[in-house]
Amino acid sequence: MRDTPSRLREAAERLLAERGAARISLRDITDAAGANVASVGYHFGSKDALLDEVVRSSLTEMYDQQRARLAQLPEDAGLEDLVRAWVLPTFATHAEQDEKQRRRSRILQDALNQPSPAVTAQLAEMAAPVQRQLLDRISRHVPHVPQEELWLRHTAVLAALGALGSDAFAGMLAAVPPDRLADQLVAWIVGGLTAEPAGPRQTA
Amino acid sequence: MRDTPSRLREAAERLLAERGAARISLRDITDAAGANVASVGYHFGSKDALLDEVVRSSLTEMYDQQRARLAQLPEDAGLEDLVRAWVLPTFATHAEQDEKQRRRSRILQDALNQPSPAVTAQLAEMAAPVQRQLLDRISRHVPHVPQEELWLRHTAVLAALGALGSDAFAGMLAAVPPDRLADQLVAWIVGGLTAEPAGPRQTA
DNA sequence: GTCTATACCCGGATAGAC
């Protein structure tokens, strides 16, 4: 069996995916890890610091995966392929992916819905480079959309993907066949990205 | 000065808009209302029940406002006008509306990000009739989109609007001029709604 | 019926013994 910090990380990750941050107590984690209540404070500083670390590593994995998918696409890839490479790592929940991936996307969606300051900072920092590259490639397909507006749309899609996983919308999504969800979302996202821009100022 | 339940509601509403549900303690509310800790339990049953009541009334106001805006639109209103009637009441945060409205949209965005079961139920219940009517009118402008896909897109937009108000995205939205935000969002939403559907099954 | 004081339990943090 591994050392205490590893066991704590593992237990936290599992519980985070199962119940979400709101329903985990420090005692739950330490019990599951076979460790003492005080061990979290000693090794990580606080409960939140431990959870943040788990979320951060999930974030990192996701960005790595996005980067890899992007690198695999040919230089002349279509808009839909780009969107797919972007969306699928973010939104793997409902598809039957491997356990590890499902767990990760549940963690990320939970984290997006109640972001700690540390995660918010991490998100902004990591989003910048990868998403910039993604947006550069996307923008070739929609030259009529100004950079700032494309950035807003991209942010809005990120927000939507994160929030759609929350309980508030679970009921509304129940009607959508799970295997169709990703395709339908991609179609919607492509439409939003290619929309006519609002322009510099609405005079009428 | 009004009775205790009113003072509690008022204090809760103010604090909810100022700090969000996560950063309010029962004692904060009762102190602000000049009431005793136990008064919340007596009048509302629990802290969550009080907060839910505030959120519910904000939700009701918003739906009333949406209904009113929709009723004002001529029968042959364009898609953009419909979207505007839908979006503006939901997303009044950054615009300089009256105090009451700004407060209300902050409360709703906060509630969407960490919905209690009661709010989730209320949301689904109230959303159905109003949004159905809205969707009926929208769908006339996009006859090529199947009802189920339109419903998904509508849900996704709702999710995006709610999440965009959270702290996680505040930094990313900082670049967008506040007075342009609504127009740019409307343009994006219209594009997403009019997108080509994914179709019944993607064979290629 | 209203309201208050208070006691209880849970959860996170931490000091200090080992």
Place this chain on the structure above:
DNA sequence: GTCTATCCGGGTATAGAC
């Protein structure tokens, strides 16, 4: 490194004053 004991803040339930 690990554990126990303890503290403190937060939500809740209740007994009793008015």
